[in-house]
Amino acid sequence: MKHYLYNSLANNGIKPEVPEGTELVDAVGINYPEFLSQLPPEDEVVLVGGDGTINYFVNAIDGMELKNNIYILGCGTGNDFLTDINRQPGEEVLLNPYLSDLPTVYVNDLERKFINNMGFGIDGYCCEVADQIKEKDPQKEINYSGIAIKGLLFHFKPCRAIVRVDGVKHTFENVWIAPTMKGKYYGGGMDMAPEQDRFSKQLTVVVYHTKSKFKALTAFPSIFKGEHIKKKKIVDVFTGSEIHVRFERPCAAQIDGETVLNVREYRVVQPQ
Numbered sequence: 001m002k003h004y005l006y007n008s009l010a011n012n013g014i015k016p017e018v019p020e021g022t023e024l025v026d027a028v029g030i031n032y033p034e035f036l037s038q039l040p041p042e043d044e045v046v047l048v049g050g051d052g053t054i055n056y057f058v059n060a061i062d063g064m065e066l067k068n069n070i071y072i073l074g075c076g077t078g079n080d081f082l083t084d085i086n087r088q089p090g091e092e093v094l095l096n097p098y099l100s101d102l103p104t105v106y107v108n109d110l111e112r113k114f115i116n117n118m119g120f121g122i123d124g125y126c127c128e129v130a131d132q133i134k135e136k137d138p139q140k141e142i143n144y145s146g147i148a149i150k151g152l153l154f155h156f157k158p159c160r161a162i163v164r165v166d167g168v169k170h171t172f173e174n175v176w177i178a179p180t181m182k183g184k185y186y187g188g189g190m191d192m193a194p195e196q197d198r199f200s201k202q203l204t205v206v207v208y209h210t211k212s213k214f215k216a217l218t219a220f221p222s223i224f225k226g227e228h229i230k231k232k233k234i235v236d237v238f239t240g241s242e243i244h245v246r247f248e249r250p251c252a253a254q255i256d257g258e259t260v261l262n263v264r265e266y267r268v269v270q271p272q
Contacts, residue, residue: 003039004073005030006048016048016075032060039068046071046092051078054115055256058099062113070095077142077188078257080116084183084198103182103203105255107266114256117186118268120245121177121208122148122156124252126187127259144188152176152217160248163207165240172236174211180243180268181206184226193237194226202239203270210234241270 004018005027018024025035027047036045045068047053054072074082074089087093102113119127126147133140161175179186181193181204193204208228210216215234222228228235246265253263 002044002046004046004048007053010049016073032057033064036061036064036066036068041067044069044071046073047095048073048075050074051081051116051256052258054081054095055113055258058102058113058115066096066099070099078186080185080188081183083185083189084116098198101201101271103180103268103270105180105266105268107253107255107260107263110255110260112255114182116183116256117179117181117192118253118255118266119177119179119186120247120253120263120266121158121175121179121251122151123177123179123187124254124259124263125151125156127254127257128252128261131259148220149217152213152220158209158211158216159251161207161209162246163205163238164242164244165205165238166242168240170207170236170238172207172209175207175209175247176216177206177208178245178247179206180204180245180266182270190223191226192223194229195237196239201270201272202241203243203268205238205240205243205245207236207238208234209236241272243268 002022003025004022005025006016008026008028047057071092072095073092079089105112105114105118126144129147130142158174158176161172161178163170179192181196183198184191184193184196186192192206196204219228219231229237244267250262250264253260
């Protein structure tokens with residue numbers, strides 16, 4: 001049997017349509033290890049959602065050996081994972097090949113796996129503001145690009161950052177973002193790390209830094225096409241298996257789109 005797991009708290013609680021002869025399961029509050037352990041090996045599971053759904057799943061089953069085929073049926077807002085592997089929302093995509101050797105991020109008191117990225121700086125700020133908007137109006141459509149532009153112009157202040165890549169220290173002034181990428185995309189289609197291979201044993205950290213708000217703003221759209229990495233004066237790109245980023249002041253961060261507040265530093269380790 002095929003089991004479709006959906007979030008009844010999302011999408012106004014609308015149940016997805018599933019093929020006849022399959023099971024529709026509300027995943028809210030579900031214990032994934034317990035649920036999966038009760039399934040026969042021939043059963044298949046389809047996660048209905050986006051990047052956040054995958055992130056929650058991989059952390060819920062961390063350390064568990066999967067005996068079932070797990071699929072993602074993309075219907076989220078970002079779907080950066082699907083973009084990275086050249087698939088489209090609405091397709092059922094087998095997840096199992098992508099769930100091993102995921103990086104672990106250590107931030108504040110959290111230890112989490114991620115499927116796409118760990119972000120720090122104005123991307124975390126965007127997620128923080130989006131959470132505040134959703135809290136006031138859960139049905140309101142979020143314009144992340146608009147939030148980012150307003151942040152660049154008025155609200156977010158860049159700061160000094162120390163970035164260590166496999167132990168090698170790099171210091172930057174006026175850093176706006178410093179994400180560590182497992183895949184190429186984040187933020188709903190931004191090609192932040194165009195040369196990153198998610199099957200590689202290496203991660204990519206991208207440091208976007210400039211004192212000029214004008215340069216930060218005018219270069220920002222180039223991220224969507226991956227052309228920002230050509231701007232060598234304001235963008236530095238490093239690869240390594242262990243990344244440590246420290247800001248001089250606390251900022252919001254995000255893990256696959258999930259906001260983490262009051263972060264001063266994070267460390268990511270990619271299994272070898």
